[in-house]
Amino acid sequence: MAMTRSLAQGPAALARPSARAGAGPPFSFAAGAGPLPRAVLRKLRADLACHRGTGGSLLDLPFTSLAFREEMERAEDNLRELLSIPPGYDVLFVHGGATAQFAAVPMNLIGRSGQADYLCAGYWSAKAAAQASRFGQIRRIPGARGPGALRIPPPGEWAVDPLAAYCHIVSNETADGVQHQAVPETGAVPLVADMSSEFLTGPIEVARYGLIYASAQKNLGIAGLAVVIVRHALCSTALPGTPAVLDYRALAEQGSLLNTPPTFAISVARRVTDWIREQGGLAAMRNATLRKSSRIYAMLDSTGFYRPTAAREERSRINLCFSLLSPELEESFLREADRQGLRDLKGHPACGGIRVSLYIGMPEAGAITLAEFMREFERRFG
Amino acid sequence: MAMTRSLAQGPAALARPSARAGAGPPFSFAAGAGPLPRAVLRKLRADLACHRGTGGSLLDLPFTSLAFREEMERAEDNLRELLSIPPGYDVLFVHGGATAQFAAVPMNLIGRSGQADYLCAGYWSAKAAAQASRFGQIRRIPGARGPGALRIPPPGEWAVDPLAAYCHIVSNETADGVQHQAVPETGAVPLVADMSSEFLTGPIEVARYGLIYASAQKNLGIAGLAVVIVRHALCSTALPGTPAVLDYRALAEQGSLLNTPPTFAISVARRVTDWIREQGGLAAMRNATLRKSSRIYAMLDSTGFYRPTAAREERSRINLCFSLLSPELEESFLREADRQGLRDLKGHPACGGIRVSLYIGMPEAGAITLAEFMREFERRFG
Numbered sequence: 001m002a003m004t005r006s007l008a009q010g011p012a013a014l015a016r017p018s019a020r021a022g023a024g025p026p027f028s029f030a031a032g033a034g035p036l037p038r039a040v041l042r043k044l045r046a047d048l049a050c051h052r053g054t055g056g057s058l059l060d061l062p063f064t065s066l067a068f069r070e071e072m073e074r075a076e077d078n079l080r081e082l083l084s085i086p087p088g089y090d091v092l093f094v095h096g097g098a099t100a101q102f103a104a105v106p107m108n109l110i111g112r113s114g115q116a117d118y119l120c121a122g123y124w125s126a127k128a129a130a131q132a133s134r135f136g137q138i139r140r141i142p143g144a145r146g147p148g149a150l151r152i153p154p155p156g157e158w159a160v161d162p163l164a165a166y167c168h169i170v171s172n173e174t175a176d177g178v179q180h181q182a183v184p185e186t187g188a189v190p191l192v193a194d195m196s197s198e199f200l201t202g203p204i205e206v207a208r209y210g211l212i213y214a215s216a217q218k219n220l221g222i223a224g225l226a227v228v229i230v231r232h233a234l235c236s237t238a239l240p241g242t243p244a245v246l247d248y249r250a251l252a253e254q255g256s257l258l259n260t261p262p263t264f265a266i267s268v269a270r271r272v273t274d275w276i277r278e279q280g281g282l283a284a285m286r287n288a289t290l291r292k293s294s295r296i297y298a299m300l301d302s303t304g305f306y307r308p309t310a311a312r313e314e315r316s317r318i319n320l321c322f323s324l325l326s327p328e329l330e331e332s333f334l335r336e337a338d339r340q341g342l343r344d345l346k347g348h349p350a351c352g353g354i355r356v357s358l359y360i361g362m363p364e365a366g367a368i369t370l371a372e373f374m375r376e377f378e379r380r381f382g
Numbered sequence: 383m384a385m386t387r388s389l390a391q392g393p394a395a396l397a398r399p400s401a402r403a404g405a406g407p408p409f410s411f412a413a414g415a416g417p418l419p420r421a422v423l424r425k426l427r428a429d430l431a432c433h434r435g436t437g438g439s440l441l442d443l444p445f446t447s448l449a450f451r452e453e454m455e456r457a458e459d460n461l462r463e464l465l466s467i468p469p470g471y472d473v474l475f476v477h478g479g480a481t482a483q484f485a486a487v488p489m490n491l492i493g494r495s496g497q498a499d500y501l502c503a504g505y506w507s508a509k510a511a512a513q514a515s516r517f518g519q520i521r522r523i524p525g526a527r528g529p530g531a532l533r534i535p536p537p538g539e540w541a542v543d544p545l546a547a548y549c550h551i552v553s554n555e556t557a558d559g560v561q562h563q564a565v566p567e568t569g570a571v572p573l574v575a576d577m578s579s580e581f582l583t584g585p586i587e588v589a590r591y592g593l594i595y596a597s598a599q600k601n602l603g604i605a606g607l608a609v610v611i612v613r614h615a616l617c618s619t620a621l622p623g624t625p626a627v628l629d630y631r632a633l634a635e636q637g638s639l640l641n642t643p644p645t646f647a648i649s650v651a652r653r654v655t656d657w658i659r660e661q662g663g664l665a666a667m668r669n670a671t672l673r674k675s676s677r678i679y680a681m682l683d684s685t686g687f688y689r690p691t692a693a694r695e696e697r698s699r700i701n702l703c704f705s706l707l708s709p710e711l712e713e714s715f716l717r718e719a720d721r722q723g724l725r726d727l728k729g730h731p732a733c734g735g736i737r738v739s740l741y742i743g744m745p746e747a748g749a750i751t752l753a754e755f756m757r758e759f760e761r762r763f764g
Contacts, residue, residue: 030444032642041439045430048423057423059604059650060743062412062726095478095606096627099641103625131626217642222441224477224606224644241623243485244513245478259481260414260599262606262644268441344444361442 025341027366031174031197031319031348034218034359040271047267058267063260071267072256078273082200082282085229086207092228093256093266095245097215098196101226102128104246105192105211106135108238110165117141117164119184121152122173123350128194132168135239139164152180152314166190166210172198174218175348177321177355178314183208190234197318199227200276200360202286210234219360221268276360285360292358292367293317299371305382306374309353323353330354333377342370407723409748413556413579413701413730416600416741422653429649440649445642453649454638460655464664467588467611474610475638475648477627479597480578483608484510486628487574487593488517490620492547499523499546501566503534504555505732510576514550517621521546534562534696548572548592554580556600557730559703559737560696565590572616579700581609582658582742584668592616601742603650658742667742674740674749675699681753687764688756691735705735712736715759724752 028035047058061068076091085091094100110116115137118129132138141158160167167186172179174197183205184191190210199214206212211230217223228248235248244250244258251258276285297315300306300322309321324330333354337345347353358367410417418426429440443450458473467473476482492498497519500511514520523540542549549568554561556579565587566573572592581596588594593612599605610630617630626632626640633640658667679697682688682704691703706712715736719727729735740749
């Protein structure tokens with residue numbers, strides 16, 4: 001790697017920005033938007049100029065056009081194939097991100113008993129529980145949560161309430177860097193998972209869930225779209241004050257075309273899922289995710305200089321969080337990294353520290369380059 | 383125009399598709415998504431490859447990045463300047479289209495009195511009233527509406543209920559092709575307008591409205607984004623079951639960054655509003671809209687072959703609807719037009735006939751080419 005060599009030349013070279021294109025920096029490790037695979041970006045640029053040789057653009061395709069219908073059907077077919085979605089599940093393309101679903105899930109599902117269980121293992125599951133409490137009685141597991149108490153409750157330490165309309169988890173806590181290592185057992189109570197940051201980073205056994213939702217901007221394209229995969233039988237009557245755009249049954253009946261959908265974001269999702277298939281599907285995504293995250297964790301574990309935040313047994317493979325000895329050192333780390341084109345590494349404001357997000361669009365070269373930078377940074381400041 | 387000449391050569395030439403780029407066909411007259419100005423499309427292609435020389439793409443900008451904040455601030459500044467928005471109004475960028483606002487408006491505003499007035503002059507205002515009725519007592523004006531009864535109630539024939547929390551209109555009925563020619567007088571009752579299809583086609587006196595909303599895909603860019611311009615004092619406490627993403631006060635407090643916003647759609651909106659300013663602002667948009675629509679209406683009024691749907695005094699300048707003698711003739715019209723690259727002219731399913739949508743991204747050459755096609759079509763089939 002050219003970068004390794006320049007790092008070996010010492011501090012002066014460290015500050016020199018890289019101007020290389022292709023597999024080199026800049027890399028964005030942001031949690032809020034994953035980088036699009038560069039091959040997808042190239043396809044999108046071509047389709048912006050002239051989609052399918054029609055002279056029209058992919059950006060302003062009418063949602064009623066045959067061309068857009070094909071985009072959406074292909075996106076759905078790709079998801080069904082990649083995730084081996086069993087029969088009896090609807091795949092909905094909806095406006096907005098996971099935060100809209102924090103309300104939509106209880107509005108659509110809580111009616112059966114008026115209560116639900118929420119596993120609260122981090123920032124986002126707490127946010128989901130807070131919105132859900134506007135619509136019914138929410139039991140938070142664990143009951144108390146504070147600094148240092150953050151963890152995923154082990155299977156033996158909790159049981160789902162059989163009266164719960166559903167049990168909700170956030171499968172990977174984007175802000176805190178902890179990830180469920182196994183699917184919780186909830187018996188007859190439907191399991192609902194916000195999978196935004198984990199979605200498409202590996203295979204999922206969809207049949208174990210009543211509902212899975214994910215915002216698109218991490219692993220499925222760009223912001224403004226969420227995907228909901230829901231067992232059809234669960235979509236019964238929504239609460240009376242449910243906006244039409246959040247009503248799963250209405251959305252399913254209209255094939256997600258209840259109003260103009262976020263057409264371009266859906267077309268991006270189609271190209272991302274095309275790309276995943278070309279790469280070898282979700283097994284290939286899982287392997288790449290393991291390789292990239294292992295590279296960073298190996299670096300973190302080889303030294304006391306970097307301090308991983310999460311307990312080893314619940315570490316996230318997608319959002320890797322750690323701190324340094326002092327806030328000043330963290331500032332230096334972020335500044336030096338940014339100069340090298342290693343961007344957006346600042347931790348979530350609620351958690352602090354450093355966060356490395358490794359969504360599927362992050363090439364392995366990004367993780368390798370970052371690990372090398374970390375080694376060199378430690379050599380200089382450790 | 384090259385097209386005029388080929389039309390003059392008769393039916394054989396009519397069927398020949400045009401392969402020219404630039405100012406010629408294809409033109410999309412779709413109501414569901416307006417064409418992006420071609421200059422904006424060129425800018426977007428460049429920014430997709432390398433945004434501001436950073437090597438990053440405009441598509442996957444993190445919403446927390448300085449670069450995205452600048453996009454959003456510029457989009458808001460442009461709107462404030464173009465529309466001369468008075469102090470005391472919030473400009474919100476929200477997920478989803480106008481259909482989400484059909485719920486958000488009553489959820490945020492109806493609490494004061496529990497009732498609202500809805501002027502129902504067409505398909506979309508009826509849809510808005512239907513959703514609003516989930517949240518309070520809705521009075522529809524006129525009370526009865528059926529085929530043939532469609533029209534905008536003249537000022538003398540109705541009065542707003544002083545107890546109404548607000549009075550709602552759809553300023554231009556996209557499906558029916560009728561448009562309010564003046565702002566209704568509602569006294570102390572705040573006027574709320576869905577302006578989706580009319581937005582940015584000419585100046586608006588914002589101070590006369592309590593709230594204006596518009597989906598972006600007609601005149602402000604691409605689907606997945608709506609803009610809400612709302613008098614700050616109106617954003618008080620939303621109904622208890624309001625999802626966070628639809629809560630105006632929460633959105634205003636967070637500067638529309640309550641969750642990841644539809645970043646790319648906002649960046650598109652910024653470029654569309656940049657372009658409007660370059661063209662001379664909203665006065666220029668109004669003049670272009672008048673020129674384009676006059677061209678088509680002059681053609682419609684010069685003959686009995688085409689039958690305009692709306693009464694002359696309430697005709698829309700943006701969505702121009704008409705019928706032909708028979709459904710078969712309309713099918714021929716649509717087929718021949720499509721062959722000439724004049725696309726998406728089919729009327730709304732609820733209304734039938736032909737609909738010509740002239741959003742701001744439609745070049746004047748589009749209206750001129752269509753008028754010429756219509757003249758030639760009449761010559762052959764009239």
